[in-house]
Amino acid sequence: MADLESDAFVNRMLFTKTWELDLNAARRASRVSLAARLNSNGYPLPMNATANATANTPLLTIRTLNENDIGAFRALRVHAAADTPFAIVSTPEEEARSTAEDIIARVRETDQQAMFGAFNGETLIGIAGWRREQRVKWAHKSLIWGVFVDPAYRRAGIARRLIETAIERAKESGVEQVQLSVCTQNSRAQTLYLSLGFVIYGREMRALKIGDEYFDEDLMVLMLD
Ligand SMILES: CC(C)(COP(=O)(O)OP(=O)(O)OC[C@H]1O[C@@H](n2cnc3c(N)ncnc32)[C@H](O)[C@@H]1OP(=O)(O)O)[C@@H](O)C(=O)NCCC(=O)NCCS
Secondary structure, eight states: OHHHHHHTTTTGGGSOOOOEEEHHHHHTTOHHHHHHTBOTTSOBOOGGGGTTSOTTOOEEEEEEOOGGGHHHHHHHHHHHHHHOGGGOSSOHHHHHHOOHHHHHHHHOOOSSEEEEEEEETTEEEEEEEEEEOOSGGGTTEEEEEEEEEOGGGTTSSHHHHHHHHHHHHHHHHTOSEEEEEEETTOHHHHHHHHHTTOEEEEEEEEEEEETTEEEEEEEEEEEOO
């Protein structure tokens, strides 16, 4: 464990991108207010553009997770598994049982993977994972997984920014495509992915079984080349 802790996240500065938004403006529902802080390409204005925010204004930051985020990551995954069971493969119990070593293995930033977190101040409120395939004949492919935003912060553009960050990371890595799967009943997430250019290339029937109910998943891909 000591070794793991000292080795963990040693590469965390390989890719860290921070965006800041006026989260209060977003939470006031003001998709208009949020939009007003974006430039014409839909990206947040530079930090100095938020200078008129009060000192107490919480800002949204997106960055890769590090060893200090293990507890918050576990808690958010437990929340996610309970909140949207068809979107998260794990059960809340499985997530709650995950050890620090498990979590480090899943989120540590390397040239093969990263876990992006959205923070309201110090509080983790959204996540999206990216992982590239390691086998030689699959190395052109990568995967986005574990996308979740705390329900209190939805419709503020947080998931879009998390996914865009993961796609940028994928492009930097040199992979040629990003894949993901999404429950056919999850129209919110599907709409998001379609709007980012993902297309459906297949469907896995009965991808999940929760109790006695089966859930199909659409397989989506974004070609980067
Ligand atoms: C899906 C989810 C990640 C979206 O997070 P979010 O931060 O609210 O999403 P954003 O605000 O960035 O919205 C991005 C786009 O997604 C779509 N979208 C998000 N919520 C939506 C909703 N309630 N109804 C319709 N479309 C929605 C829209 O296209 C939206 O773009 P727009 O606001 O410009 O119209 C969030 O609802 C969530 O965590 N759901 C539970 C977990 C989950 O489904 N994860 C995905 C697993 S594949």
